[in-house]
Amino acid sequence: MKNTLSIHWFRQDLRLQDNPALSQAAEHGQVLPVYILEQQTDARYAMGAASRWWLHHSLQSLNNSLNGQLHIYYGDPEKIIPILCRQYNVQSVFWNRCYEPWRIQRDAVIKNTLKQNGVKAQSFNGSLLWEPWQVLKADSSSYRVFTPFFRKASAQQPVGPPLSLSSLSLIDPPDDALSIADLQLLPEVRWDNSLADNWRIGEDAAQSVLQDFLQNGIKDYKQGRNFPIKKNVSRLSPYLHWGEISPRQIWQRIQSIELDDNVQTFKSELGWREFSYSLLYHFPELPEKNLQQKFDAFPWRDDPHYLKCWQQGLTGYPIVDAGMRELWQTGYMHNRVRMIVGSFLVKNLLLHWHHGREWFWDCLVDADLASNSASWQWIAGCGADAAPYFRIFNPVTQGEKFDASGEYTRRFIPELSRLPDKYLFKPWMASEDVLAEAGIRLGDDYPLPVVDLKASRERALEAFKSLRP
DNA sequence: TGAAATGTTGGGGCG
DNA sequence: ACGCCCCAACATTTC
Numbered sequence: 001m002k003n004t005l006s007i008h009w010f011r012q013d014l015r016l017q018d019n020p021a022l023s024q025a026a027e028h029g030q031v032l033p034v035y036i037l038e039q040q041t042d043a044r045y046a047m048g049a050a051s052r053w054w055l056h057h058s059l060q061s062l063n064n065s066l067n068g069q070l071h072i073y074y075g076d077p078e079k080i081i082p083i084l085c086r087q088y089n090v091q092s093v094f095w096n097r098c099y100e101p102w103r104i105q106r107d108a109v110i111k112n113t114l115k116q117n118g119v120k121a122q123s124f125n126g127s128l129l130w131e132p133w134q135v136l137k138a139d140s141s142s143y144r145v146f147t148p149f150f151r152k153a154s155a156q157q158p159v160g161p162p163l164s165l166s167s168l169s170l171i172d173p174p175d176d177a178l179s180i181a182d183l184q185l186l187p188e189v190r191w192d193n194s195l196a197d198n199w200r201i202g203e204d205a206a207q208s209v210l211q212d213f214l215q216n217g218i219k220d221y222k223q224g225r226n227f228p229i230k231k232n233v234s235r236l237s238p239y240l241h242w243g244e245i246s247p248r249q250i251w252q253r254i255q256s257i258e259l260d261d262n263v264q265t266f267k268s269e270l271g272w273r274e275f276s277y278s279l280l281y282h283f284p285e286l287p288e289k290n291l292q293q294k295f296d297a298f299p300w301r302d303d304p305h306y307l308k309c310w311q312q313g314l315t316g317y318p319i320v321d322a323g324m325r326e327l328w329q330t331g332y333m334h335n336r337v338r339m340i341v342g343s344f345l346v347k348n349l350l351l352h353w354h355h356g357r358e359w360f361w362d363c364l365v366d367a368d369l370a371s372n373s374a375s376w377q378w379i380a381g382c383g384a385d386a387a388p389y390f391r392i393f394n395p396v397t398q399g400e401k402f403d404a405s406g407e408y409t410r411r412f413i414p415e416l417s418r419l420p421d422k423y424l425f426k427p428w429m430a431s432e433d434v435l436a437e438a439g440i441r442l443g444d445d446y447p448l449p450v451v452d453l454k455a456s457r458e459r460a461l462e463a464f465k466s467l468r469p
Numbered sequence: 470t471g472a473a474a475t476g477t478t479g480g481g482g483c484g
Numbered sequence: 485a486c487g488c489c490c491c492a493a494c495a496t497t498t499c
Contacts, residue, residue: 226470339470378470390499391471398471457472461499 004029005088005171009081009095013126013243014062015203018162020124021094028092032171033066035059036073036080037183044287045102048362050331053192054201056185058242061202063180069170072178078110085119088171093119096126099277100369101284129159129247129274132281142282144384149278150271162249198330199365206239214253221262228334228408237366240273276374279384287357287373295382299463300352309450310345311359316449318425319399320344322412331365336402342379343393348456350463353380389464392457399425415445
């Protein structure tokens with residue numbers, strides 16, 4: 001082994017296996033493994049509370065895998081990394097690329113600084129199957145429609161095999177180094193117990209979640225993924241976001257399974273993640289600006305009461321409220337239900353998709369700038385390849401169709417647990433007798449509908465019509 | 470990766 | 485037997 005020292009700068013790649021930058025650092029010699037909690041001045045990009053909670057545990061797990069030798073810092077990487085390089089006489093700095101616009105700019109500055117200081121700086125692809133500049137149309141412009149994007153991407157040279165890490169020779173952190181606890185990532189008011197019940201965090205956990213999905217979930221993925229009570233979704237999104245698993249590791253494992261409709265559908269879901277990153281890269285304003293400009297004139301309402309009802313799961317529509325409470329309690333929401341609550345916020349309540357983006361950003365353990373922004377634009381109808389605006393989900397029908405047994409809804413809305421299936425998704429239709437029998441006083445134990453479905457649907461369609469010239 | 474309105478068809482009850 | 489109506493079931497159109 002050569003007698004050199006490299007920094008591996010951990011970011012959204014909190015794993016040891018299939019980590020291109022880390023493997024490279026390890027091959028160069030000794031490694032200084034660094035995590036920097038960034039001082040984020042732009043509130044739009046500051047981590048949400050659920051993300052901070054996950055990060056705390058993910059760092060714990062990573063630090064354990066590194067024999068407690070992870071170097072923890074807090075502050076501005078532009079300053080910290082050059083200082084570390086001088087302090088430890090570091091020859092090279094390696095990291096895996098991130099694609100948030102502010103990070104792309106910032107990383108470029110750091111790379112320049114390091115090169116000027118005579119330090120080698122090199123970045124790698126550790127988070128995507130295809131980087132945004134690798135999937136372009138014939139005229140070098142980027143795709144705005146998913147299907148051709150995914151077709152083009154899939155036709156590219158096959159995703160390479162994951163890298164393995166042979167041996168790591170690490171540098172001990174100094175005695176006065178920060179601990180993970182010093183980062184104060186956990187909430188002061190300890191609301192996180194219900195999150196902890198739902199997740200195992202870290203690289204090993206990610207592999208076992210994948211293993212379980214491949215053994216059980218994927219068999220009926222195409223159909224089963226629509227039913228929030230079934231265990232057909234992978235729940236890999238937070239692990240992917242934090243890089244506890246790489247998409248390449250998942251892709252490779254899938255290749256060994258017989259390619260049927262279920263596998264194809266799951267692959268295309270990984271494709272949607274890639275598509276979101278491509279959109280964010282080529283349209284850096286994706287988190288803010290409507291991709292379809294005509295939506296700039298959309299007459300959104302401003303109604304804090306509506307918003308609060310939605311956030312707290314008190315809209316009076318059980319499938320919507322169940323989803324919002326699942327989000328609050330577990331840091332996650334089943335994808336089908338995300339579409340239902342999204343449609344409800346943007347269409348029935350006529351509130352700006354930015355409100356949904358912000359709430360999800362704060363509550364989701366898989367909060368991801370690319371996926372979150374692209375998905376809210378999709379459901380709002382203003383995005384790329386979006387759901388047409390007039391596609392408005394009916395929360396009663398959706399509940400009856402996708403949670404027919406009511407198990408999901410009753411799990412998160414226990415006050416409705418004794419209401420018969422027939423009225424579970426429309427409690428306001430139940431007679432006084434039925435409600436009394438179920439022990440429910442509507443408007444008291446559970447809210448009356450915050451808006452009328454038919455009227456709010458028509459209001460949304462009117463609002464949409466106003467955009468047409 | 471909708472839902473509602475509207476249109477069409479065909480079986481069966483009934484005068 | 486026949487026409488008429490009703491309506492479920494399905495298909496198409498519209499938002």
